[in-house]
Amino acid sequence: MPGYMLPCRYCDQLVPPDAEVCPQCGRWNPVDELRCPRCRSPIMEGWKACSRCGQSLTVTCPFCNQVTFFGDHCSHCDARLTVRCLQKKCGFEQPPLGTICVKCGKPISGGKR
Ligand SMILES: [Zn+2]
Ligand SMILES: [Zn+2]
Ligand SMILES: [Zn+2]
Ligand SMILES: [Zn+2]
Numbered sequence: 001m002p003g004y005m006l007p008c009r010y011c012d013q014l015v016p017p018d019a020e021v022c023p024q025c026g027r028w029n030p031v032d033e034l035r036c037p038r039c040r041s042p043i044m045e046g047w048k049a050c051s052r053c054g055q056s057l058t059v060t061c062p063f064c065n066q067v068t069f070f071g072d073h074c075s076h077c078d079a080r081l082t083v084r085c086l087q088k089k090c091g092f093e094q095p096p097l098g099t100i101c102v103k104c105g106k107p108i109s110g111g112k113r
Contacts, residue, residue, distance in 0.1 A: 004017065006031045008022040008024060008025060008027070009029075009030060009031065010022060010025050010030060011024050011030075013025070015030045015031065017033075020037075020040070021092075027072060028082065028094060036052065036055050036057070037070075037094070037095060037102055038050065038053050038102075041053070045069055045071075046069055047069070055097065056097065057070050057097075058070060059095065059096050059097060061074040061076060061079060061081065063077050063079035064076050064077040064079065068081070070095040070096075070097055071095060081095060081096055082094060082096070084108075085103065085104060085108055086106075086108060087101065090104040090106070092104065094108075096108075
């Protein structure tokens with residue numbers, strides 16, 4: 001028995017309880033516990049910033065221009081909020097919290113320099 005696993009809340013496949021990203025569907029925060037994307041300490045939905053590292057946890061939705069808690073979807077208009085890393089080898093999908101890919105550390109916002 002390979003340890004206990006928890007169902008991904010998006011695709012219901014079993015994932016490790018400490019998974020930051022579901023290996024099956026690639027969505028952020030597959031298990032219920034929300035974690036800071038920077039320091040991985042537990043956070044609560046609705047927080048404005050991480051209590052430990054101060055990482056901002058709100059984003060402005062590019063679709064409706066309202067501030068929403070970071071996550072896959074805007075809580076106001078339900079638009080999909082994740083951005084994809086432009087690095088070909090990476091392509092990691094993540095909440096639009098910063099300009100740097102949380103996985104490979106390269107800038108996400110391509111195009112302009
Ligand atoms: Zn999943
Ligand atoms: Zn943090
Ligand atoms: Zn929105
Ligand atoms: Zn990347």
